[in-house]
Amino acid sequence: MIKVGVVGASGWAGASHLPALAGLAGFEVTAVATTKQATADKAAAAHGVPLAFADAGALAAHPDVDLVVVSVKASKHAEVIRAALKAGKHVLSEWPLGVDAAEADDLAREAADAGVVHAVNLQGYQSPDARYVADLIAAGRIGRLESAVLVASGAPLGGARIAPDLAWTTDPAAGTSLLTIMAGHFLAALDRMAGRLVEVSARLPRPYDRVEVGGTGRTVPNGVPAQVLLHGVLENGATASVAVHGGSGSPDGFLVKLVGSEGTLTVAPTRPGTYMHWTDWDIRVDGERVEVPGDYRTVPFDPAAGPVANVAAVYEEIARSIAEGRPPRPDFHTAAALHRVLAAVERAAESGATEQVH
Incomplete structure (x- = not known):
């Protein structure tokens, strides 16, 4: 079971990441974080998540989190990603990875050096x-x-x-x-x-x-x-x-x-x-x-429902990459x-x- 902490658990994550994870075997959302404790508590209660944080670093450091999902504004991606890498956790970042090509290159090098699975949500x-x-x-x-x-x-x-x-x-x-x-x-x-x-x-x-x-x-x-x-x-x-x-x-x-x-x-x-x-x-x-062909569609979601199906497919790829010890795509x-x-x-x-x- 891959234990997931979602940073930025309202908005886009609430409409895509959290529903996708709820429908997939092999994943459990154990923590959420937003910028305020009250909104984190509200998101946790809405999705039945046990842990809520107002600090992304605290979420990343918690032992009940294996994979950190970065679903905040692009200008904040690097900060949250680096907190996850420092904690030795796998990371899924929303696109864009950084604010520019130089920051993205730095984050890619740092993630490779950390030896964790690092994925980006380019569905x-x-x-x-x-x-x-x-x-x-x-x-x-x-x-x-x-x-x-x-x-x-x-x-x-x-x-x-x-x-x-x-x-x-x-x-x-x-x-x-x-x-x-x-x-x-x-x-x-x-x-x-x-x-x-x-x-x-x-x-x-x-x-x-x-x-x-x-x-x-x-x-x-x-x-x-x-x-x-x-x-x-x-x-x-x-x-x-x-x-x-x-x-x-x-x-x-x-x-x-x-x-x-x-x-x-x-x-x-x-x-x-x-x-x-x-x-x-x-x-x-x-x-x-x-x-x-039907074997191309591997997730239990109807594509007519919006982005959830392809987001779920990204998570399936992450699970395979962790199990097989290889980089995910993308x-x-x-x-x-x-x-x-x-x-x-x-x-x-x-x-x-x-x-x-x-």
């Missing part, structure tokens, strides 16, 4: 649909991959209006934006299907110097992009074109088109209002629907590599030139 890598598409490409179902196109909505980030509880994301120092969060997750799914980017040219339009805070009548300064536009080359030589558009409200879908020498594979959502790393897909090869090194892709996108947008992914 696209464990999406059964993404894994099946990757296998179809590898098996030559559409011949040699020649180009990849991805178009997706990153709402509610990047629009002219931002929800009050997300107003802090307009500050680039927060590490949470249309580029880092949304494009990061979508590029991870593309990486899982088609391979990694090795060079990019990009634009990061920022048409709004200030954005409206919805329902408040006030505005806040904005330093983050409203669109992410990039062209690049994958390690296998195929070209890639990616457009992630921001906006208010809910996402309005996504489309992936993978063109090979012998055919075309497309991916679209099975239902509106979902992100590609949260849900199941409508997969077609040359227009014909292709069903994902680990901190995978996350650091994705941070380097985003850094290359930022350099390319600033320079107007093609940039290599280091």
Whole structure:
């Protein structure tokens, strides 16, 4: 039994991590932490968890915690991760791993030195649909991959209006934006299907110097992009074109088109209002629907329920990696590599030139 402590147990964790863990054999949530004891006690009572802390370091040091889940703002990830590493505990961090590529590289090195299992919650890598598409490409179902196109909505980030509880994301120092969060997750799914980017040219339009805070009548300064536009080359030589558009409200879908020498594979959502790393897909090869085999879906959750199924798949991968004594996929090194892709996108947008992914 893997005993789990969740830092940041309200909000996103309450809607994804805790329900996923409740439905999986082999895991037990033994502790939660928030910034205040009262909210930690409330979260613990709501989910039947015995231990509640107002200090992440105390949670990480407790002997009844084997795995620390880091589900706080990105700017606080490093602090909590280092507390877990100091205590010798396995770690699952939310994406992004750090506020920038340099911090992510440091955390990856420190986690490797600590000798613990370190994973990042990029659900696209464990999406059964993404894994099946990757296998179809590898098996030559559409011949040699020649180009990849991805178009997706990153709402509610990047629009002219931002929800009050997300107003802090307009500050680039927060590490949470249309580029880092949304494009990061979508590029991870593309990486899982088609391979990694090795060079990019990009634009990061920022048409709004200030954005409206919805329902408040006030505005806040904005330093983050409203669109992410990039062209690049994958390690296998195929070209890639990616457009992630921001906006208010809910996402309005996504489309992936993978063109090979012998055919075309497309991916679209099975239902509106979902992100590609949260849900199941409508997969077609040359227009014909292709069903994902049942053995790709290993968790006891319906993909229609939202992000819980793919989050649960991440936990299953962590359990396997601990049992088998190997790194999970994706680990901190995978996350650091994705941070380097985003850094290359930022350099390319600033320079107007093609940039290599280091």
